[in-house]
Amino acid sequence: MANNKDLNPACTTCIARANSVFGVLSHEQSHELTLHKSCAVYKRGQYIFNENGFPHALYCINQGKIKLNTTGIDGKEQILRLAKTGDVIGYRSLLSNERYHCSAVALEDSSVCVIDRNYFLEAVGNNPKLLFEVVRKITNDLKKAEEHIVSLSQKNVRERMAEALLFFKATFGFAADGQTLNVTFSREEIADYVGTSTESAIRLLSEFNQDKIIELAGKKIKILSLPKLIKTANIDD
Amino acid sequence: MANNKDLNPACTTCIARANSVFGVLSHEQSHELTLHKSCAVYKRGQYIFNENGFPHALYCINQGKIKLNTTGIDGKEQILRLAKTGDVIGYRSLLSNERYHCSAVALEDSSVCVIDRNYFLEAVGNNPKLLFEVVRKITNDLKKAEEHIVSLSQKNVRERMAEALLFFKATFGFAADGQTLNVTFSREEIADYVGTSTESAIRLLSEFNQDKIIELAGKKIKILSLPKLIKTANIDD
DNA sequence: CGCTACCTTGACGCGAATCAAGCGGCGTGG
DNA sequence: CCACGCCGCTTGATTCGCGTCAAGGTAGCG
Numbered sequence: 459m460a461n462n463k464d465l466n467p468a469c470t471t472c473i474a475r476a477n478s479v480f481g482v483l484s485h486e487q488s489h490e491l492t493l494h495k496s497c498a499v500y501k502r503g504q505y506i507f508n509e510n511g512f513p514h515a516l517y518c519i520n521q522g523k524i525k526l527n528t529t530g531i532d533g534k535e536q537i538l539r540l541a542k543t544g545d546v547i548g549y550r551s552l553l554s555n556e557r558y559h560c561s562a563v564a565l566e567d568s569s570v571c572v573i574d575r576n577y578f579l580e581a582v583g584n585n586p587k588l589l590f591e592v593v594r595k596i597t598n599d600l601k602k603a604e605e606h607i608v609s610l611s612q613k614n615v616r617e618r619m620a621e622a623l624l625f626f627k628a629t630f631g632f633a634a635d636g637q638t639l640n641v642t643f644s645r646e647e648i649a650d651y652v653g654t655s656t657e658s659a660i661r662l663l664s665e666f667n668q669d670k671i672i673e674l675a676g677k678k679i680k681i682l683s684l685p686k687l688i689k690t691a692n693i694d695d
Numbered sequence: 696m697a698n699n700k701d702l703n704p705a706c707t708t709c710i711a712r713a714n715s716v717f718g719v720l721s722h723e724q725s726h727e728l729t730l731h732k733s734c735a736v737y738k739r740g741q742y743i744f745n746e747n748g749f750p751h752a753l754y755c756i757n758q759g760k761i762k763l764n765t766t767g768i769d770g771k772e773q774i775l776r777l778a779k780t781g782d783v784i785g786y787r788s789l790l791s792n793e794r795y796h797c798s799a800v801a802l803e804d805s806s807v808c809v810i811d812r813n814y815f816l817e818a819v820g821n822n823p824k825l826l827f828e829v830v831r832k833i834t835n836d837l838k839k840a841e842e843h844i845v846s847l848s849q850k851n852v853r854e855r856m857a858e859a860l861l862f863f864k865a866t867f868g869f870a871a872d873g874q875t876l877n878v879t880f881s882r883e884e885i886a887d888y889v890g891t892s893t894e895s896a897i898r899l900l901s902e903f904n905q906d907k908i909i910e911l912a913g914k915k916i917k918i919l920s921l922p923k924l925i926k927t928a929n930i931d932d
Numbered sequence: 933c934g935c936t937a938c939c940t941t942g943a944c945g946c947g948a949a950t951c952a953a954g955c956g957g958c959g960t961g962g
Numbered sequence: 963c964c965a966c967g968c969c970g971c972t973t974g975a976t977t978c979g980c981g982t983c984a985a986g987g988t989a990g991c992g
Binding site: 881882883893894897898901 | 970971972973
């Protein structure tokens with residue numbers, strides 16, 4: 459499924475851990491965590507886990523970007539969440555003890571730590587602080603999902619496209635130039651987040667380009683005017 | 696805000712508790728819970744809590760039906776979740792320690808137990824079983840929200856209306872006749888769940904009525920053919 | 933160098949929102 | 963007790979956003 463590199467970075471010195479839910483672990487606990495995980499590398503497009511599969515592990519992104527998506531009508535994909543370095547994925551299904559209801563796919567070559575299921579469940583059972591961290595993550599996911607519901611219900615595609623770009627920026631930030639989104643999607647993937655057709659996504663992006671809101675260079679998207687983008691997204695109050 | 700009735704039912708003998716997250720409490724713990732809550736009655740349309748307010752309590756529905764909704768563009772409402780007897784509401788904001796991002800409104804006259812915030816937070820901190828119950832609830836909310844996202848993205852209004860009726864049935868069940876939905880909404884409320892205009896909701900309901908999928912009698916909705924409804928909802932696999 | 937996958941643009945048609953008008957029931961007050 | 967007014971429901975006409983189909987163009991890769 460994925461190339462298993464020899465290197466297995468230690469959680470104690472992992473830069474990603476600080477921003478992750480495991481930031482609350484003591485040095486000793488981090489060391490123990492290292493003993494119960496292994497690290498794997500996934501190339502762009504490879505699956506970390508699969509819709510309908512049983513969860514056997516928790517995944518912590520050591521370095522990279524992941525999308526969580528699900529297959530809807532006629533095989534059309536819907537991107538539900540995005541994850542970056544330091545994020546964990548797969549906790550929802552682990553905690554609810556269900557099959558995955560979405561798949562995790564690498565958006566770029568990524569190295570991901572695979573944490574043993576039973577170890578994780580024991581760890582959260584014994585460490586309320588850690589469990590609360592995970593709970594905070596899930597409540598945040600729920601909040602974002604419900605905001606997405608309102609957008610899909612009440613906004614038009616143009617507004618949702620602007621929102622999507624703002625969401626990508628909030629999640630992955632900018633590249634070194636401080637303007638270009640630090641992530642690349644195919645047009646279809648953007649459509650899969652916005653909830654529209656690929657053609658409409660393309661049309662809107664090139665409209666934004668003409669309106670000098672963004673600047674396109676292949677898959678690179680440079681945001682020229684954040685205020686214009688916010689206004690286009692019709693974000694109130 | 697609400698008429699505070701004198702009666703304060705004991706959690707130890709509460710029928711609703713069995714189906715609620717508090718089902719895992721011991722007799723003694725239930726008794727302690729009784730000491731940290733009070734019961735209030737809300738009439739149809741009254742607010743239990745309000746968007747943007749600070750959470751001071753957890754609410755457990757002793758008897759009744761509640762909708763959780765949020766205000767979007769131009770004041771248009773979006774129904775995000777529904778709750779019935781035995782359900783708790785307000786846990787998301789309590790656990791994430793944020794303001795409410797939606798309001799809770801009584802769909803019918805309801806009696807609701809108000810559980811002290813600090814007591815609840817202590818209780819889940821000391822009782823991993825209870826916390827896991829709440830986590831299971833949130834993960835389920837997240838799953839349903841994400842399914843709703845896919846529907847809003849990929850299905851047309853007709854399919855979503857059929858899904859909505861199925862969802863109402865799954866949540867509140869049937870009345871004594873085994874066919875009529877055990878809940879009544881205004882046409883506008885139905886539209887607020889489906890994510891459409893009131894007029895479209897009305898048109899679709901009367902189409903379903905003509906197609907003998909449902910039968911309308913005022914706000915009562917009788918489901919004549921569950922299979923037809925499922926087919927109309929275009930539920931795959 | 934050619935194939936494939938992705939991107940782009942145009943034309944067309946339908947679904948559904950919006951606007952507008954009328955109906956019916958219910959509560960209130962004269 | 964009836965009249966009035968308000969609110970929710972219903973239906974029709976019109977408009978237009980956006981999805982779909984179709985036809986290239988382009989870039990990366992074997």
